[in-house]
Each structure stands twice: as structure tokens, then as C-alpha cells.
Amino acid sequence: MYNQFKSISLSHRNAPLAIREQLALNESEAKRIMLRLKDFFDVTDVLAVSTCNRTEIYYSSPADFNLDIIKLLLIEKGVSDTETFIGYFEQFADGDEAVRHLFQVATGLKSQVVGDMQIPNQIKHAYQWSADLNMAGPFLHRLLHTIFFANKRVAQETFFRDGAASVSYAAVELLEGLMPNPKVLVVGVGEIGSDVCRNLATRAGADITLVNRTRSRADELASELGLRVADFADIEVEISRADIIVSSIVRDEAFFTKEMMVRLRGMSFKYFIDLSVPRSVSPEVEEVPGVMLYTIDSIRSKADQALHRRLESVPRVKEIIDEAVVEFNDWSREMIVSPTIQKLKGALEQIRKEELTRFTKTLTETELEKVERITSSMMQKILKLPVLQLKAACKRGEAETLIDVLNDLFNLEKEKESH
Numbered sequence: 001m002y003n004q005f006k007s008i009s010l011s012h013r014n015a016p017l018a019i020r021e022q023l024a025l026n027e028s029e030a031k032r033i034m035l036r037l038k039d040f041f042d043v044t045d046v047l048a049v050s051t052c053n054r055t056e057i058y059y060s061s062p063a064d065f066n067l068d069i070i071k072l073l074l075i076e077k078g079v080s081d082t083e084t085f086i087g088y089f090e091q092f093a094d095g096d097e098a099v100r101h102l103f104q105v106a107t108g109l110k111s112q113v114v115g116d117m118q119i120p121n122q123i124k125h126a127y128q129w130s131a132d133l134n135m136a137g138p139f140l141h142r143l144l145h146t147i148f149f150a151n152k153r154v155a156q157e158t159f160f161r162d163g164a165a166s167v168s169y170a171a172v173e174l175l176e177g178l179m180p181n182p183k184v185l186v187v188g189v190g191e192i193g194s195d196v197c198r199n200l201a202t203r204a205g206a207d208i209t210l211v212n213r214t215r216s217r218a219d220e221l222a223s224e225l226g227l228r229v230a231d232f233a234d235i236e237v238e239i240s241r242a243d244i245i246v247s248s249i250v251r252d253e254a255f256f257t258k259e260m261m262v263r264l265r266g267m268s269f270k271y272f273i274d275l276s277v278p279r280s281v282s283p284e285v286e287e288v289p290g291v292m293l294y295t296i297d298s299i300r301s302k303a304d305q306a307l308h309r310r311l312e313s314v315p316r317v318k319e320i321i322d323e324a325v326v327e328f329n330d331w332s333r334e335m336i337v338s339p340t341i342q343k344l345k346g347a348l349e350q351i352r353k354e355e356l357t358r359f360t361k362t363l364t365e366t367e368l369e370k371v372e373r374i375t376s377s378m379m380q381k382i383l384k385l386p387v388l389q390l391k392a393a394c395k396r397g398e399a400e401t402l403i404d405v406l407n408d409l410f411n412l413e414k415e416k417e418s419h
Contacts, residue, residue, distance in 0.1 A: 005060050005143075006092055008090070008092075009056045010090075011053060023079075027125070029076070032076065034130065045058070045059060045136060045140035046130055046133075046140075048130070050122075052198060058098065067091070070091075107320075107321060109317060115313075117161055158320075160310050168192055168195035170302045174273065175271075179243060183244070184243070184245075185209050185239065186200075187280075188249035188250070189210055189212045193246070197225055207228075208228065209229070211229075239260075245271070254282035257282045269292075272291065272293045274296060276296070279295065340407070
């Protein structure tokens, strides 16, 4: 099973945002794709992961269906020119590579923002979708729980999860520290504005309104995240309503000016967070009583410090992943010998029961209990060495030879048929 694990991956590493947006999956789409895989291919342990930066499908199968699954995904998303898109995907046909890739994705090593704190939850959502459809077998259950435990170690033993290491994360962290339950106006929903919205949407208590020159783009994002949208023409009304204004609009000159703030006299205290380059909020707005401005430089400095701490933790994170992969490898290889162990136990138990039936007819109930206990103990001791040898052979890569020997010695295949 371990060597049968495979995956396809579309991510920020190889695909631009426009392509990633086109192939992103929501929950219903991810589940539909998983059911299609079940219908069309001989696969198990299916996991569909979709975030703003990646869309990935993992599965177990003796056959390599990577190319077919890429084409199926593209067709499901309405892409007819499949050949053009195939080059954007990474393909992992080797079990060890696919498992290690999932570990690195789930811990945030391969995130656009190193140590992305949202990715563990996104992997848990994908796991839940797989479990909902009964498409997570023992292999995937064990793999994901090993990953979750490794993530817990990363959080406890390193600085990899500390601080906000991107401008959008740092902006949200700053915003949360300004006041409880604020009314937030996000102006401009390009890449950075969208990231801020996605991060804000996961927080409880924030009242978020989107404004964008192209209303349709704001409507699309608001529909995805359950946010409020206002027309750009009503922006001054929305400024008056908001406590915090996050601006990421692209202009050659400042949009939010001192004159605008003076014109909106009587408004409550305002915080501006300017994420635009060039700046979209004039520094002079702070001359208006009750207005405070945070620029992208101060936010970026904070993010850079957090990113530096995270990057320093990368070697230790990789060590934790290596240790977890070794542990999972040992368990996965032991799965190969588990059927043989069960057959051997079954064969010895059958012999034990047959012999007890022959020789215990005249025993009292107390005597029978003693014989049962003695013979069961003897069987466990007889089994102990072969089981230990099988597990040791797994680690040496010699399990198949020992399995054949045990099958011949105890005639296990025949025993299985007779049972």
C-alpha cells in the first residue's frame, strides 16, 4: 500500500494565480471529484486538498492514474484544452515522494507563506470530506494522524508557527489588536486584499464590508466568504460607517486624502491600514484628529521578522518530518505482514481448539478454564518470535521471503481455504 500512494499537485510553485483560481475546488466540487475517481478508477484512500494556493489529489492504487486524474479534474472544471494545463501540474508516482510531499504541504514547508497557520485546518477539512465519503482507509487514517501529531510537535518545539510572516497575515494580526469586534472596510480585492479577507473571514466577531471598482469581483469573493459588499460610489458612506479601513487599491496617487477626511467631519475614530504600493492613503490624513495610519513598511517589517524566525526553524521542522516519516514507513511496511500474522494466529488457534475438544471432555469447568489459560499462554509465546522476526524483516526489506517460509512451514494458504 505504501508504494501505491500517488498524487497530483497544482500550486503557486508552477501555476500563476489565474490558473489556480480556475481549478480551485470548494467542498461540493472536491467531493464530486472524489466520487468520480471512485467510479472511474480502482483507487482507495482518496484525499482532495484545495486552498487559495494549491489544488491536490492523493490516492492509492497499483496503477498510475495521475495523467487521467489531471484530465478528469480539468474536464470537471470546464477546461477543454487539457493539454495546455497539464504542464502546470506536479506528479508524484512514487509512494515515498507522495507521502513526504503531503507531510511538507501539511506542515507549511511548501506554502507560499512559510509555516502557513491555515494549512493544517485545510488538510483536516479535506480529511473530513474523505471520511464523509468512506474513502479514507486504514492507510490514510494512519498517515493523516501521523501528520497531525508531527504538526503538533512543530508547534510545540519550534518557532515555525510564531508571528505573522506575510503582509496580509500581519495586517490582520495588527487589526485584531486595535479593537474588539470592529467594523472593517476592505477597499480593493486584488491578491493581497483577497488574502486579508480570507484571513479575516476565519475570525469571529468582525463585521467586514468589501468595496472594489469592479463590483463583480467583490461579489464573487463575498459569496465565497459570506461577507457584505458595497458599491464603490458609496465609499464615503462606508468610510463613515467603518472603524478600520484596509486599502490595497492600485493608483498612481493617494485616494484617501486629508481633504476627504475633513469633508467627512463628525466621523468616529478611524484606523487606516495602507497595503498599497504606491501608497493609496496620504500620510497627511493623520493630521485630522481621530485618524491613525499604519503603512505597508511597518507591517512588512513585522512580517519579515516573523518570517526570519520561521526560516531559522526550517531545519528542525525537517527533522521532525523525517522522524515522522520513518515511523510511518515502519507501520506501513508492517501492514504487508499483518495478513500473514493473522493467518498464523488463526492456524494455531484452530489447532488449539481441535486438541482441546479431543482431550477436555471429562474435565470440570474449573479444570477447563485452567487448560484454556495455559494453552492460550503457550500459543502467545509460540507466536511471539515469528511476529518479531516478521516485523524486523519488514525494516530490512526482507518480509516477503519470511512470509513465504511461514506459509510453507504452517501451510497457511491451505489453512485459509479450510477456514
